[in-house]
Amino acid sequence: MTVTELPAGQAAPEVGGTASPSAGVVPPGVPEHSAEIEITGVSKDYVTKRATTHALSDINLSIRKREFVSLIGRSGCGKTTLLRVMAGLVSPTSGEVRIGGKSLWKGNSVDSSVVSQLGVVFQDANLFPWYNILDNISLPQRLRGVSKAERHARARELADLVGLGGFEKSYPRELSGGMRQRAAIARALSCQPELLLMDEPFGALDAMTRERMNLEIQRIALATEATVVFVTHDISEAAFLGDRVVHLTPRPGRIQDITTVELERPRQIDVQTGREFTRVVAGLRHALDAEE
Numbered sequence: 079m080t081v082t083e084l085p086a087g088q089a090a091p092e093v094g095g096t097a098s099p100s101a102g103v104v105p106p107g108v109p110e111h112s113a114e115i116e117i118t119g120v121s122k123d124y125v126t127k128r129a130t131t132h133a134l135s136d137i138n139l140s141i142r143k144r145e146f147v148s149l150i151g152r153s154g155c156g157k158t159t160l161l162r163v164m165a166g167l168v169s170p171t172s173g174e175v176r177i178g179g180k181s182l183w184k185g186n187s188v189d190s191s192v193v194s195q196l197g198v199v200f201q202d203a204n205l206f207p208w209y210n211i212l213d214n215i216s217l218p219q220r221l222r223g224v225s226k227a228e229r230h231a232r233a234r235e236l237a238d239l240v241g242l243g244g245f246e247k248s249y250p251r252e253l254s255g256g257m258r259q260r261a262a263i264a265r266a267l268s269c270q271p272e273l274l275l276m277d278e279p280f281g282a283l284d285a286m287t288r289e290r291m292n293l294e295i296q297r298i299a300l301a302t303e304a305t306v307v308f309v310t311h312d313i314s315e316a317a318f319l320g321d322r323v324v325h326l327t328p329r330p331g332r333i334q335d336i337t338t339v340e341l342e343r344p345r346q347i348d349v350q351t352g353r354e355f356t357r358v359v360a361g362l363r364h365a366l367d368a369e370e
């Protein structure tokens with residue numbers, strides 16, 4: 079596999095996406111090889127009457143517990159497909175996804191005990207308009223038969239965690255886009271997932287709200303100790319949030335390079351004017367431009 083050359087000083091790309099455990103930022107106290115997610119040889123073909131699309135080809139990626147991994151790449155490179163394969167929503171044509179040491183896919187069906195460790199957030203908050211925020215946040219627990227008192231207590235904690243304290247009785251139509259997205263994040267966290275999968279969750283928000291949400295999601299990830307995989311089109315967002323940034327290239331979707339972001343947490347917005355951030359963003363931009 080060809081790997082984009084990155085400017086001098088840029089973290090070495092991990093050839094073929096075989097992410098070596100030592101290449102990323104390991105949070106303090108986490109053993110280097112405690113991999114939360116192991117993706118091995120994953121390919122995905124979408125077959126329709128008209129055509130077969132090779133959406134993913136031979137994806138190999140190892141993600142550690144509590145790591146924050148950003149996925150970037152041009153439109154159609156397979157980011158959403160990869161996230162959906164990890165979420166148990168799209169079955170891979172070949173390869174394996176292991177989460178917490180257990181295989182997610184058994185042929186075309188998923189292991190529900192593995193799926194129960196996951197929380198998923200999409201670009202659209204997808205809240206139920208006829209439920210208030212408390213009921214929306216606690217819906218996954220309701221579906222699992224958790225008592226009303228218990229699930230509402232947990233939903234109140236989560237509403238506070240995502241900055242929606244005081245809005246528990248509001249309905250989605252009464253909230254701003256950023257607030258609705260916070261509610262969607264709280265709902266994804268309601269079953270205490272070890273792994274949070276986010277597909278352009280802030281894509282529909284204005285620039286200032288998005289910046290604030292970036293700080294929020296970092297805070298929430300640190301507070302909940304969740305492992306996060308975050309799809310975005312935005313290079314700066316990917317670099318600000320990620321311990322590593324995985325760059326996919328299209329047709330078929332492959333890992334082109336992986337960049338480590340050597341910035342301590344919690345990161346403040348002003349890291350974006352610093353040397354490490356500028357280096358990472360310039361390297362990613364160069365890699366994306368080299369695709370043309």
Ligand SMILES: Nc1ncnc2c1ncn2[C@@H]1O[C@H](COP(=O)(O)OP(=O)(O)OP(=O)(O)O)[C@@H](O)[C@H]1O
Pocket residue numbers: 124125126131132133151152153154155156157158159160
């Ligand atoms: N259900 C489907 N059936 C057929 N082809 C599909 C399907 N879903 C995605 N594809 C194709 O697979 C490829 C990867 O799509 P995917 O949505 O994963 O890319 P992406 O990187 O997330 O794109 P974007 O950034 O535009 O959201 C594209 O060529 C797309 O047309």
